[in-house]
Amino acid sequence: MPSSIPVGTIEKSYFAQICIELRFSMFGFPGQPFPRPQEGGAPKPPEGPPREPINLKEMITPMRITLFALLALVVGFYYLSDFVTEILWFNQIGAQQVFWTRWLVIIGLVLLGTIVNASIVGINMQIAYKNRPTSHSVNYNPQLREYQRQLEPFRKLVFIAVPLFIGFTTGTALAADWDQILLWWNSTPFGQTDPQWGVDLSFYMFTLPVLQMLFYLLTRVFVASLLATVVVHYLYSGIVLFPRFRVSKRARLQLGILAALVSLIVAGRYWIGRYLLLTSEGGRIDGALYQQVNAQIPAQTILTVTSILVAILFIVAAFRGSWHLPATGVAVTVVSALVVGFVYPTLIQEFKVKPNERALESPYIQRNIDATLDAYGIKDVELQSYSAKTETSAGQLRDDAASTQQIRLIDPDVVSPTIRQLKQSRSYYTFESQLSVDRYEIDGVKRDTVIAVRELNLDGLDENERNWVNEHTIFTHGYGVVAAYGNKVDSKGEPAWWEEGIPSMGDMGEYEQRVYFSPSSPQYSIVGAPQGAKPLELDYPDEASDGQVPTTFEGDGGPSVGNFFNKLLYAIKFQSTNIFFASQINEKSQILYDRDPALRVAKVAPYLTLDRKPYPAVVDMDGDPKTPKRLVWIVDAYTTSNHYPYAQHVNIAQTTVDSSTKESEFYAADLEINYIRNSVKAVVDAYDGSVKLYQWDEKDPVLSSWMKTFPGKVQPLSEISGDLMAHMRYPQDLFKVQRSLLAAYHVTKADNFYTGGDRWRLSENPTSARRADGVTPYQPPYYLTMQMPGQDSAEFSLTSVFVPGGKSDREPMAGFLAVDSETGSEPGKIREGYGKLRLLALPSSTTVPGPGQVQNNFNANSEIARELNLLDQEGSELILGNLLTLPVGGGLLYVQPVYLQGTGSTKYPVLRKVMTAFGDSVGFADTLEESLDATFKGDSAAQLADGEQPSADPAAPSEGEPSGDSxxxxxxxxxxxxxxxxxxxxxxxxxxxxxxxxxxxxxxxxxxxxxxxxxxxxxxxxx
Structure with missing residues (x-):
């Protein structure tokens, strides 16, 4: 390199000059260098006239101040209105403790992080400035003198702004983990230890994530302090880069101490990294395996000690004045991190583990299996070898009456258009596209039921009816439910209703039918009036009167808008002046908003992960037969974590996607977890929107920690009434996660697990079309009342099937999974047996067609194909319903309803045929009974529900105005x-x-x- 560098064009930017000089001096990069001194002389002064300092007084004028103040006032009031209305909402719903705890913790963490970290950076910058050398003590740089002169008017501002910025960013990062900090603060022991260190699992679940976050933030702030201190020392000549590198004694002392602290923080990160290996993701097997335990953990220990030694060397160098030892220590640490932390583990993996992988990894795979089974609640699965029959004989289903009587013919994902056409009543009502399956006691017998809520749909109003008054004060709520037998249809193939009409009539009994809170409710409605005032809201249409019956909301469902201030706040929030000026609003008016049940639960319990599918139920909430029942929404809620040692990680969104998946904006769409419990059942009243949280899993330490954080918000299990208990069920999303894991983890021995020869996969839904990405969605789980082999009685269950894993196109049945979803009806007590998972594993010697093969058998049957072609003709559309699987007759029975609908605007599907299969024998007929008889040699001897089928002569596809019952x-x-x-x-x-x-x-x-x-x-x- 030449002894002198041509000056070239000198940049005028102060910051750019520093960066250029540092870049050249430290790395020798060519470019636009900072002017260096000529040999034997001082540095060349900058060209051009000196820059005049900026006059702030000339920039700040009264007009600019006024405009800025007005803008700040408008923006501030807008955000203030949103904040205050949130306070009003939480106060009304009785969850102000959640709101204030969360926000005070967040604000406190931001302030704490900002103050502490800004102080660290600011104090170090100030120390560096105070300890700047005088102009006579060093070889002074005139160029830096010019920069100092330009910086001086802003120096105090810079010395405050820079630390505050660094502190604020660190504080906001700290506050982002408010929930994890609260969990740590209120942590509950698990009473279980990890297999590597013998530490209680609460350390991994609650403490370790906080330590990891703190070490990360400490690294940020101390590295920032070190850099800021270097810059200040350089600007004020505490560090001189040329003509020869020199550091003042005070600068050396400060930088040495800071470097030592950074090194100690790095040592701490290496140390906790030893524990983090147990929760790490490793692809097929998560957790610390042979290589991690025998190479990476020792390497982390060595690097911890090395970093501590380097910190000591920095302290020594700070006092002795020589940087050779710490520089050597840093170099040794870097080399050690490369060799010990990367090369050595890689060599161990390649030359020791891979040739002997099965033997060496088995103990650690077993750790993964045991932890995964425990973390996902699947360690007590009852696994049974099931040599399913494939041959059929007459009378084969005689002993399976408990299962065959409740075979569901109504597909909740298909019949929604039928319910809309037949039971919607008015265009401003609607039903969900996916109905819910529940069970109700009718005439003393529990019946599987398909139930739907008649919700309000403002999009159904005519254009000339779409105005603010109608949309927000008149049309305010839906009305009632419609319920049909799951195993019956009438003579026309339509659902057999047992609860219908407006007002609702049937076997439900008296209940509050008005639906102010539902997934399809409008953004907001303003309701309520003084006693004796004329009702304004449309209650329900009535053909016998003037077309409608009015009503007034009498509950406590929303904040008041009866005063000037609240009206102004909500007019700003919803950007509607009508709220402020409307004459319909009075001192008793309430505003109902955030009306989706899932949203209300998500706001009241932000620490819970919600199931995608809230479902309705009509229940006696207080156990008093004198009071009307309530229509409620039940929302399953989960506590989750991704810090369970050795447990396998899954993406909860990906594992719960199937052909019936319903998207929800309140669902954690991309959450990686390795621990889940259905710890809470949330109940939202459809009339007043009140939210009640019930403790469902009394042994979950995560929920116990949250209950310490928000005392009194989650009610004990004992508060659940008997009727409400009877309508609880096993949640779908939890079951979907569990079934995805059981596809591999039904194998519980490490050696067999390693070979992977008995891995399963979920069956694709044979009735679903491929998505745009070429993937056919999985078959969803189905709620059925059925009796598993070895089970004492038929119970309401959630079921799914498996086919063999691998890349083969063959899809015989490999396994059948069912979980007991019956909760019982005893107040405050879950029925024994609820949640019991039973898995039927089919031996490889038995070949039973899987769902895809059965669907292919249906399509390949010439008689069925001919009949389906006749039905699926011009003017009609054929719809295949859910392909149900039941373990009856010593084998596996498939049942699939076939629906037909017209092609006009008022089309709706009705049941026309039923297909059944057992082994390779198939049946196809107008009724389930006839189809089963055709499958089982002319007489299945199955006991079925009365009147479950349409007439033998199929009518024309349903279209036009629906007819009455006949x-x-x-x-x-x-x-x-x-x-x-x-x-x-x-x-x-x-x-x-x-x-x-x-x-x-x-x-x-x-x-x-x-x-x-x-x-x-x-x-x-x-x-």
Whole structure:
């Protein structure tokens, strides 16, 4: 390199000059260098006249001050209105503790982080300035003197602004983890330890994330302090780069101490990194495996000690004046990090682990298996080998009445248009596109039910009716529910309703039918009036009067807008002057907003992860039969974490996506987790929007920590009424996560798990079209009342199926999973057996068609294909319903309803056919009974629900105005035929008993035959 550098064009920017000089001096980069001194002389002065200092007084004028103040006032009031209305909302719903705790903690963390970190940076900058050398003590640089002169008017401002900026960014980063800090502060022990260090799991779940965050922020602030201190010392000649490098004693002392602190922080990060390895993601197997335990953990320990030694060397150098030792220490640390932290573990993995992977990794794979099963609540799965039959015979379903009686023919994802056409009543009502499946007691018997809420839909109003008064003060709520048997249809193939109409009539009993809070509710409605005032809201349409019945909201569902200040706030919030000037608003008016049940729960409990699908239920909330029941929304809520040691990570959004997935903006769409519990059941009242949180998992330490943080917000399990308990169920999203893991983790021995030969995968939904990315979505889980092999009785369950993993196109059935979803009806007590997971594993020697193969068998059957082609003709559209799977008859039975609808604007699907399959035998008929008989050699002997099918002669596709009910004699005929078949079965069973000499059974069968014949005769005489 030449001894002198041509000056070239000198940049006038103060900051650019510093950066250029530092770049040249430290790295020798060519470019536009800072003017260096000529040999034997001083540096060349800058060209051109000196720059005049900026006059701030001339820039600040009264007009500019006024405009800025007005702008700040408008913006400030806008954000203030949003903040104050949030306070009003939380006060009204009774969750002000959540609001203030969260915001005070966030504000406190921002202030704490800003003050502490700004102080660290600011004090170091000030120390550097105070310890600047005099002009006589160093070889002074005139160029720096010019920069100092230009900086001096702003120096105090810079010395405040820079630390505040660094402190504020650090404080906001700290506040972003407010929830993790609160969890740590209120942590609850797990009572379990990790297999590597023997530390309680609460350290990983609560403490370690906070330590990781603090070490990261400390690194940021002390590195920033070090850099800021270097800059200040350089500007004021504490550091001189030329003609020879020199550092003043005071600068050396300060920088040495700061460098030592940074090195100690790095040592701390290496130390906690040893624990973080246990929660790390590793692809197929998460957690610390052989290489991490035997190479990376020792490497982290070595680097920890090395960093501490380097810190000591920096302290020594600060006092002795030589930077050679710490520089050598830093170099050794860097080399160690490369060799010990990267090269050595890589060599261990390549030359020791890979050749002996199965033997070496097995103990650590077992750790992963055990932790995963525990973290996801699947360690107590009841695994049963199930040699499913594929041959069929007459009478094969005789002993499966508990399951066959509740076979669901109504597909909740298909029949929503049918309910809209038949039960919507007015265009300003609507039903969800995906209905809910629940169970209700009707005539003393629990029945699987498809239920839908009649919600308000302002988009259904005519254009000339779309005005502010109508949309926000008249049309304010939906009305009632519609419920149909899950296993029945009427003679036209339409759902068999047992609750319908406006007002609602049926077997539900008396309940509050007005729906002010639902997923489809308007953005806001203004309701309420003084007692005795004329009602303004439309309650429900009434053909017998003037077309509508009015009402006035009488609950406590929203903040008051009856005063000047609140009206002004909400007029700003919703950007509507009508709120401020409308004459309909009075001193009793309330404004209802944030009306989606999931949103209300998300705001009241921001620490919970919500299920995608809230579902409605009509329940007795207080156990008092004298008070009307309430229509509520039940929202399953989860506590989650991604810090459980050794547990496998999953993306909760990806694992819960299937063909029926409903997107929700209140759902954590991209959350990585390795721990989940359904710890809370949230209930939102559809009339007044009140939110109640119930503790569902009393053993979850994460929820216990949150209950310490927000005492009194989550009510104990004992507060759940018996009727509400009866409508709780096992949540879908939790089940989806669990089934995705059980595809691999049904294998619980490490050696077998490693080979992966018995891995499964979820079945694609054979009735769903491929997405744009070429992927067919998975089959969703289905709620069914059924009895698993070995189970004492039929219970409301959630089910799913598996097919073999790998890249093969063959998809035979590999496994069938069901979880007991029946909660019981005892107040404050979950029924024993709820949540029990049962898995039927089909041996490889048994080949049972999977869902895709069964669908292909249906399509390949010439008779079925011909019939479907006839149905799917011009003017009609064929829709295949959900393909259900039931473990009955010693094997696996498939049932699929077939719907038909017209092609006009008022089309809606009705049930026309039913397809069934068992092994390779298929059935296709107008009724489920006939289809099963065709599958099982002419007589399945299945006991089914009465009147579950349409007539044998399929009507034209449903289109146009819906007709009224006309079950008539067709349903009666079906019942008579069924009773006669049951009498025939009793006769045959009696004859077999007689031949065997079993006189007692013979007598019982004779009585049963006589009973069935008498019942058939009574029905026949009524026709």
């Amino acid at each position: 079950a008539g004699s067709t349903a009666t005929n079906s019942q008579v035929v069924k009773l006669l078949q049951e009498a025939k079965t009793a006769l045959l069973d009696g004859e077999k008993a007689l031949q065997a000499g079993d006189w007692a059974t013979y007598g019982e069968k004779q009585k049963l035959m006589k009973q069935k014949l008498e019942e058939a005769l009574k029905l026949e005489t009524k026709k």
